[in-house]
Amino acid sequence: MTTATQIAEKLDALPESSAVALKIRGEQYFDVIRGILDIFAKKKEMDSIYVTATIPCQSIMNALQVLEIDTERIWFVDCISQIMMSVGEKHPHAIYVESPTMLENLMLKVEYLIRRAEGKKKLVILDNINSLAIHNNIKILSEFLHILVNNLRSKNTYTIIFSMEEYETDEMTNMLNLVCDESMTLEGG
Amino acid sequence: MLGRDARDRRERCKTGIEGLDNILNGGVPRGNTVLVTGSVGTGKTSLCLEFLVHGSNSNEPGLYVSVTEPCDKLLKNIIPYDFFDESLITDGKLHFIDLPIVYERLGLEKAEFDFEEVAILISAIASIVHELGIKRLVIDSITSVCYRLKSQENIRDFILKLGSVLSEMGCTSFLVSEISPAEERYSLYGVEEAIADGVIVTGNLERRGDLLRTLQVVKMRGTMHSRAKYVLDLTTVGVLLVPLLKGGSVAGGG
Numbered sequence: 061m062t063t064a065t066q067i068a069e070k071l072d073a074l075p076e077s078s079a080v081a082l083k084i085r086g087e088q089y090f091d092v093i094r095g096i097l098d099i100f101a102k103k104k105e106m107d108s109i110y111v112t113a114t115i116p117c118q119s120i121m122n123a124l125q126v127l128e129i130d131t132e133r134i135w136f137v138d139c140i141s142q143i144m145m146s147v148g149e150k151h152p153h154a155i156y157v158e159s160p161t162m163l164e165n166l167m168l169k170v171e172y173l174i175r176r177a178e179g180k181k182k183l184v185i186l187d188n189i190n191s192l193a194i195h196n197n198i199k200i201l202s203e204f205l206h207i208l209v210n211n212l213r214s215k216n217t218y219t220i221i222f223s224m225e226e227y228e229t230d231e232m233t234n235m236l237n238l239v240c241d242e243s244m245t246l247e248g249g
Numbered sequence: 250m251l252g253r254d255a256r257d258r259r260e261r262c263k264t265g266i267e268g269l270d271n272i273l274n275g276g277v278p279r280g281n282t283v284l285v286t287g288s289v290g291t292g293k294t295s296l297c298l299e300f301l302v303h304g305s306n307s308n309e310p311g312l313y314v315s316v317t318e319p320c321d322k323l324l325k326n327i328i329p330y331d332f333f334d335e336s337l338i339t340d341g342k343l344h345f346i347d348l349p350i351v352y353e354r355l356g357l358e359k360a361e362f363d364f365e366e367v368a369i370l371i372s373a374i375a376s377i378v379h380e381l382g383i384k385r386l387v388i389d390s391i392t393s394v395c396y397r398l399k400s401q402e403n404i405r406d407f408i409l410k411l412g413s414v415l416s417e418m419g420c421t422s423f424l425v426s427e428i429s430p431a432e433e434r435y436s437l438y439g440v441e442e443a444i445a446d447g448v449i450v451t452g453n454l455e456r457r458g459d460l461l462r463t464l465q466v467v468k469m470r471g472t473m474h475s476r477a478k479y480v481l482d483l484t485t486v487g488v489l490l491v492p493l494l495k496g497g498s499v500a501g502g503g
Contacts, residue, residue, distance in 0.1 A: 162459050164480035167491045175486040176331075200496025207492060 063088050063246055067095035070244055071220075072103070079209045079219040081189075081236035081243045083228065088246055090127060093120075096185065096220060098129045106181040106218070108134045109173050113160045113191040116141040118151065137169045140191070160195040163204040170208070174215055184212055188222035189232060198231050205239045259471045262385070262421040265303020266296070268479065268490030269449075269464070277421055277447065278471030282412035284391070284442055286426035286435045287451030292462055295328055295483045296451065297387040297423045302333050303487075305342040309384035312344045312377065316393040320345035331485050344381055348394070362397050367407050370394075375414045383420055391424035392437050401440050408444040435467070446470040451481070454493070464490060 061069075067082070074080065084092050101108045112120060117136035124131050131153065139157035141148075150156070155169045174182060186192075186208075192201055205221070212219045223236060225245070237243060261276030270276045277283060285293050301311030315323060324345065327333070337343040352358060355373055357366055378386060388394065391408070398404045408424070415422050424445065426436045435442040435450060442448050447469035454461045465478045479490040 159459060161457060162461070163494055164461060164491050165482065168480065168482040168484075168489050171489050171491065172482065172484045172486060175484075175489070197496065200494050203494050203496045207494075211491075 062095075063091035064095035064099060066246060067092055067244075068099035068103070071096065071100045071218075074242060077213050077216045077218055078242055079213060079221070079240045081221050081223055081240040083223050083225045083243070083245045085225050090123065092222075092246070093124070094127055094129065096183070097124070097134060098127070101133070101183050102130075104181060104183075106133070106183045107177055109137065109170055109182060109184045110134055111137045111139070111166065111170065111184065111186045113139050113186075113195075114188055116144065116146055117154045118148070121151065121153075135173050137166060137173070139166055160192055163192075163196065163200065167204070167208055167211070171211070174217065181216070183218040183220065186219070186221045188224055189236065190224045190227040193229075193232060198235065202235045202238070205235060209239045261472075262309070263303070263307075264300045265307070266299055266488045266490075268481075268488065269296075269466075272466050272475045272477075272479070272490070273469060274472050274474055277469065279421055280416035280419055281446035281469070281471060282408070282415065282422045282424060282444075283447035283449060283469070284426050284435065284445040285423050285449045285451070286428055286442070288428055288430040288432075288453065291451035291453055292464070292481055292483050292488065293425050293427075293451050294323075294389055296449075296464075296488055297389060297425060298327060299330070299487050300423055301343060301385050301387055302330060302337065304385040305337045306332060308342075310342050310344070310382050311385040312346065312381060312383045312387070314346050314348050314351075314374070314386070314388045316348045316388065316390055318389075320347055328483060329485055330487060332487070341381070344383070346377065348388075360397065361399050362403065364403065364406070367398060367403055368410075371407065371411050371414060374411065375418070378415060378418055378420055383418075386415060386420050386422040387425065388422070389425040390427050391441060392427045395438055395441070401438060404438050405440050405444055408441055412444065412446070442468070454478075454480075461493070463493060 097108055117138040136154040138154050139160045142156050143159045157165045157169055170184060209219050259278040262279045263270050263276040285297055287293050301313055304311045351373055355369055395404045398407055426441055435448050448467045450465045450467055452463045454463045462481045463478050464481045466474050478493040480493050482489045
């Protein structure tokens with residue numbers, strides 16, 4: 061079983077609108093993306109909201125094109141491009157937050173995208189908690205995740221929080237265990 | 250004296266702004282006069298316009314009384330709300346009036362109004378509200394009106410009488426108040442907030458170099474409400490609100 065199908069099946073087995081902490085390694089990244097966006101979200105006919113705090117959304121979009129993943133139902137909240145002064149031409153499927161420290165604005169942009177397509181099932185990916193931890197202390201990050209996850213749960217939305225295994229601290233593990241329903245690790249590379 | 254249950258049974262005027270209605274435990278108690286106060290660029294006018302548009306969409310005719318900015322200009326700069334249709338204006342559900350034109354028609358062109366002229370102004374606004382069947386009123390800004398009233402007695406009299414007349418007609422009113430960012434009170438003259446039934450404060454909060462737009466309900470007669478600070482965003486789906494994160498990192502906020 062490939063990593064992509066493995067993650068899609070694991071997610072499929074969870075109850076509706078679950079919040080999942082997904083521990084991944086760098087080499088699994090693109091397979092995980094394929095499994096979530098191209099298999100799981102497509103099967104469930106969901107819109108995906110991809111929050112990126114790691115690399116600019118344009119780079120992710122380029123990667124999705126290479127992977128031949130349809131981006132029609134994928135929307136981005138990009139909180140890294142502006143701080144890197146690298147927004148360039150704005151993509152119609154992307155909303156920009158000035159900085160990853162503006163966690164409230166990040167929540168507001170997610171809320172906006174959810175409201176704009178009310179009635180449709182949705183999935184929110186937070187990529188990733190380790191990058192957000194560079195810019196925010198653990199207390200404010202815990203508060204942010206607690207509010208975000210509960211808010212999304214009340215809107216019947218799936219939440220998947222990426223955590224890079226090699227950079228996860230004990231504090232992060234505790235925080236993710238506290239707010240998420242499930243913690244997943246993937247086998248193989 | 251009304252108990253907690255009785256207060257929460259008061260009929261509500263739902264602003265239509267989901268976050269604000271949640272903060273207010275269902276909406277503004279109908280007939281209340283609410284001061285919407287804050288410095289420039291904090292979202293006061295957008296908040297008030299949305300309150301009117303949602304009302305017009307649910308058969309509560311609205312009136313926006315502009316004191317400083319001509320209505321034509323205001324309408325050109327309005328956020329392209331997904332729920333706003335210009336037919337609301339043409340169908341007579343949403344009205345815009347420039348107060349300087351009302352002043353002119355009433356012959357109130359002096360720089361300073363006396364007690365009698367204040368009464369004429371209140372009567373004129375009340376007549377418009379009555380004739381058009383207005384249920385939601387916005388005066389933007391009350392600070393500019395107060396500028397002509399000069400004395401604290403006149404300002405107190407104006408807000409008290411206007412609030413009372415509008416409340417009797419079942420009209421819920423938002424009065425916009427402009428303050429400078431450094432101001433520690435909620436209005437320029439210091440009396441408006443004491444007379445109003447409610448005070449909603451919008452502001453800018455700087456945190457580690459980031460500037461956040463905030464909203465806080467500090468007073469609302471007739472309902473229990475949150476007094477916490479929220480962060481707001483002005484979007485095409487309307488005003489969105491989320492709680493301000495504390496996390497031990499808010500300057501001056503612990």
